[in-house]
Amino acid sequence: MTSPSSSVQEARKALGKRLAEIRSAAGISKRELARRCGWHESKASRFESGTRAPSERDLRDWCSACAADSKAEDLISTARGIEGMYVEWQRMERDGLKLAQESVLPLWERTQRFRIYSPWLIPGPVQTASYITALLISIRDRRGLKDDVPAAVKVRVEKQNIVYGPHTFAILLEESALRYRIGGADVLRGQLGYLLTVMALPSVSIGIIPQDVDRTLWPVEGFFLYDDNTVNVELVSAHLTVVQDHELAMYARTFADLKKLAVYGAEARQIITAAIESLG
Numbered sequence: 001m002t003s004p005s006s007s008v009q010e011a012r013k014a015l016g017k018r019l020a021e022i023r024s025a026a027g028i029s030k031r032e033l034a035r036r037c038g039w040h041e042s043k044a045s046r047f048e049s050g051t052r053a054p055s056e057r058d059l060r061d062w063c064s065a066c067a068a069d070s071k072a073e074d075l076i077s078t079a080r081g082i083e084g085m086y087v088e089w090q091r092m093e094r095d096g097l098k099l100a101q102e103s104v105l106p107l108w109e110r111t112q113r114f115r116i117y118s119p120w121l122i123p124g125p126v127q128t129a130s131y132i133t134a135l136l137i138s139i140r141d142r143r144g145l146k147d148d149v150p151a152a153v154k155v156r157v158e159k160q161n162i163v164y165g166p167h168t169f170a171i172l173l174e175e176s177a178l179r180y181r182i183g184g185a186d187v188l189r190g191q192l193g194y195l196l197t198v199m200a201l202p203s204v205s206i207g208i209i210p211q212d213v214d215r216t217l218w219p220v221e222g223f224f225l226y227d228d229n230t231v232n233v234e235l236v237s238a239h240l241t242v243v244q245d246h247e248l249a250m251y252a253r254t255f256a257d258l259k260k261l262a263v264y265g266a267e268a269r270q271i272i273t274a275a276i277e278s279l280g
Contacts, residue, residue, distance in 0.1 A: 010244050011082045013050035018075065019062060020048045026066035036065035054079060087239045093145055097136055097152035101159070107226055108162055115225040115255045119174040121182065122191055123224075124156065125163050126171065126198045126206075131191040132156050134183025169204045172258050174219055175211040178275035185279045192276045196269060207262030208271045217257045225251050 023033050023044075030044040037044075037058075046052035047062070054062070056076050063072040093100045116123045122131060136149045136156075163169060178195075181188050199206050224232045231242035231251045242248060263271070 008082060009050060010247070011078075012053060014244075015054075015075070015078055015082065016048040016050040018078075019054075022063065022066050022068050022071060023048075026068065028066065033062065033065050037061045053082070081243065087241075090143070092239055093139075093143065096146050096148040097140065098148045098155055101152050101155040104232075105159065107230065108159060111226040112167055113227050114167060114169045114171075115252070116169065116223075117172045117220070117255055117258055118177050118222040119219040120177050120180060120222065122173070122177060122195060123171060123222075125160055125169055126195060126204070127156070127160070128187075128191045128194045129153060129157050130187045131182055134187055138182075163198065163201060163203055165203075167203060170255075170259070171204065171206045172209060172255065172262055173206065174209050175271055175275075178208070178272060179278070181279075189276055189279050192272050196272055199269065205264070206268060207259060207264050208268040209258065209261045210263060210271060213261050215261065217254070217261065220254060220258075223251055225255060228252065 023030065026033075028036075030048070031041045034041040034044045043052070044062075047054050047058065056079070059075045059079060060069075060072050063069050063075065092103070114125065116125070121135070124132075127135075132153050133149065136152050139145070140147060140149055178192060182191075195206065198204055221233055221235075225248075226232070228248060229243070231248060233240040233242065242251065262268075
């Protein structure tokens with residue numbers, strides 16, 4: 001997989017290439033464009049190379065200098081999308097966990113096919129309220145957020161109704177995710193019991209990658225793949241959104257390769273049941 005910041009950098013380079021194409025079509029040099037915009041020439045070079053992110057004003061000035069004003073709004077929309085690709089948790093959660101949970105609802109609702117890989121947690125669509133509460137309390141305390149955990153839990157539980165709608169969920173879990181005692185033994189026992197129940201839903205497929213399987217692919221970062229359009233990755237410091245086609249394809253291939261390592265049905269239930277029994 002590529003580094004967490006690669007999606008943002010690749011997107012900025014793609015935007016820079018579009019700016020260069022607009023300038024070339026206008027038949028002017030970077031020096032001339034910079035002169036018309038009242039910039040130093042290096043500023044135009046940094047925009048085209050993707051090493052500096054242009055502001056909305058910069059993009060309007062660029063298009064005006066190239067007599068391409070009709071292209072400005074599309075470029076601004078693209079730049080806003082890039083800005084939202086790598087969002088620090090401090091910024092995303094500054095108004096509390098409830099709003100952060102609500103912010104992803106539109107993406108969840110419009111997605112038809114979910115592919116989810118998790119090496120260390122039971123993922124959101126199949127979490128119990130107690131498990132969610134334990135997770136969000138930990139996040140609140142670690143990041144020093146305001147205490148709106150009950151409201152955030154309510155939103156997250158309501159989001160789970162999506163598993164009963166016209167959507168499909170393919171979930172891959174490393175066996176280790178069944179062993180981490182989020183919230184303690186009782187919370188985890190209830191969570192694993194719920195996992196056995198939700199496996200019976202026709203919209204949900206759950207595969208477990210056994211710890212003793214011969215690996216052809218090592219565990220990678222957990223990710224959500226929404227249709228073939230977007231990937232979300234939760235980092236320690238930030239929320240990463242991947243939208244570049246070649247990177248989306250990498251995540252899809254990685255999911256397919258990991259899927260080959262997983263067991264399903266009775267074998268998966270046996271592993272989950274063993275994890276429950278290990279709790280005493």
